[in-house]
Amino acid sequence: MESKCTNQGCDLDHGYLCGTMEALNVPMADTPVVTFWEGEIVDTKNYTFFTGKWGATVTGLGIMSRVEDDIKHWTKFPSFPPLLSQVEADGGKSLDLSNYPYVFMRWKEQYFVNVGTDCGLTIAGFYYVCFSCSDGSINGFYYDPNSSPFQKLELKSTNDGRSGFSFSTYELQ
């Protein structure tokens, strides 16, 4: 299934970002299904690689998972292994990721923007996400204990038919 993802806002001080995802060709829907998602950036200041605390504690995004699940999912990204030993030790709290050319995040879809909840899609789980700073590509794995595991998300930055990269800007007052 095809998806289009737009990042619309970020607040790096609080390790927060958000945007919308548009799922195209959804079997039970006549239009693309748009969801609004929020993300936690694993910057080791606001959030670590561990989703919840020890045990199944709920984070601000209403996300639950166990430490073992966290490690299992992060390890599926090729850019993660160099960090593994530190993460196993303390969740990666002492890592400085500010110069790492990959950004790790968790994305949680919060609500459907343009359809009802009966569109055939679920937003109960969340994504483990890895963004590559060099080429803008995004990879992710969906986590939901009630869905089949390791469903993949693979996104490449699009150029809207352009030969290059173009950026819009806004600034909140």
Added chain:
Amino acid sequence: MFGVTVYAVDRSDPYSTQGRSQPGLSYPQTHHLPPTTMPASVASSNPSRPENLIGQLNSTHTSYEAKLKALRDLKNQIIGNRTKKLAFLKLGAVPSVVAILSSSAAAQDGGGDNLEFHESVLVQSAAAIGSFACGLDSGVKAVLDAGAFPILLKLIFHPNEKVADAGARSLKMIYQSKLAPKYDFHQEKDMEFLLSLLNSENENVSSLGASIITHSCQTAIEQQALSEAGVIKRLVALLGGSLIQRDASLESLAAVVKDNPEVASRLVLPENGRELNAVIELMRDKYPRTRLLACTCLINIRNTYVSYLQDSGIKKELILILLELLNDPGQVGDEAPFVLSNLIAEKEGMQKLAFDASIVEKLCENLQKGSFQAKRLQGIFLALADLCSKLECCRDRVLHLKVLNFVTEAFAHDSAEVRAAACIFLKNVSRSVKNLSAGHFMNETVAVPLVQLLYDSCSFVQIAALRAISNVVVDFMAHKSLFVQCGGVKQLVQLSRSMESAVRVNAVWALKNLTFLVDNRCKEEILLELSTSTLTSLLSDPEAPVQEQAFALVRNLVDGTLNSIDYVFGDDGLLLHAIGRQLRNTSKAEVLVQCMYTLSNVASGKEHHKEAVMNQLFPQTGNDKETILVKFLQSSNSQLRTAAVWTIVNLTFPSSPGACGRVTALWNAGIVSQLKCMVNDPCLDVKLQSRTALKQLMMFGDAST
């Protein structure tokens, strides 16, 4: 700092036969005479009418007793009655009263008879003058113009305590106004006089001294002078005095230490701030006004001397006390939200503490209670704005409590301050990508009345509305057409032509935000209103911040679909040439960043787009000794370096047929050697994209030989 303005209580006159007047607020009272019994022709003979009273005061034929009675009558009529005060003022009552004051004062000096009579006159006339000055600037002006000030000053050391009291109280009323004469703390004899006031045992005289300081102490040098003269010690001692002394001293201390860490340290450091324990105790005083003033004083000290009051217990207590003071139905309740703002503004930690104490709910409860004095409404919106300035949880709570409904009402309020405060609140609540995405603001309830405020007669309201609109138009769900339909774009464009730069910059900022990821239809509508020529002149606006917003607007216009790039090519490339010109004319980094991103966006287009960008960066004519592109790559501003690198990435994009020629030009301009220095740039974006650019440049081989 939000200073607390004290409106003096109009004390009931011991000589008055009318009983206690209403403290604090002045409001018109019903006329004393029953309306039906006085036919117009007889009315003029009523001795209590203002004209008649004044006539009696002025007349040389009136007896002493009659004059005293007239004076008393006048004073009783005006106390607590703003309408009467204005009426008497208009008829010239003040010079008449001052004349009587003056003649009795002179008669006293000369010794002689009728001492008791003259003292009564002094008391009544001083009280009347004080009442004219109370909370009424036109009254203060009249009193000062009539020369009352020096006479009153002489009275405060009068042996008769009632006279001294009346004089001191009257001067205090004057000193509550900005129009009062500024006291000179630099003259030694004036400082000594001030100290003599502070040292007086008469509570009205000592609190007058404190009021003078509150009014006139404005500069750091004055604060220093007062501190060195030992004023602080005396003020601290007054904290243990009567109610009047305590209240006056609290305000005064705040004025002496405000924004002056050195002076504040003299209070805070000795014995770990022992002297301030008195202020902390007063926070728990039984009188609400005293509690409020104590909170204000502590907050001012804390804002000045940052390490003071780290104890979270006291911080929480401050919040709870202010929470409770919000319930006060009078002036204290009106001022409490301003004091709260002072406590939490710019401090995320304090905002969180306040949120946890349910201050948002309390403020909303207040809003629900119904119509208030404009001042309180303004205060509540400003406090809510401060709460929502940084914390998402506050914004969520406020939306959940449906505060936006009150905002719409407030937009139509008579008071400009309330309208502006509601806009500031909306701006802060909408500073939330999550809530903007959910479409809470771009709807008829909020957006339509907000656009109406763009036509407001007060420019500070317009500016506040523009700033709120800047956020509200960042609506991701494509509701922007509503904004266009209700005339928003038209008015934004109109305001972008304002003479006031603050209006221009915020209007263009709103337009910029409106064009973020917007569809071409909306872009067309904006350009139709704005016109290329207006946009071009905004690009060379005399104010750099306006230029910056205008370039960012163009940047957004050329993002999106490929054919959007053509906007800068219209009218013989008017906009494109304007960009090229500014690249060379401006030294402001923020403007250059937007220029470069605009060019970068254009360079992501087709061949002729990329060539046009090359022509702007490397003009055939002109003698640029140094390539501007190299200069930007070397900038200390990381955003500018980033924008420059992205431009090169786009110009050398591998799939484009004409890339080779551009690559050669870039090699020759020394771009490659510059980029090689940047592969380990401290800014991650610059580092990564210079590597990408180099890779692309190297693909065409080393053309420098």
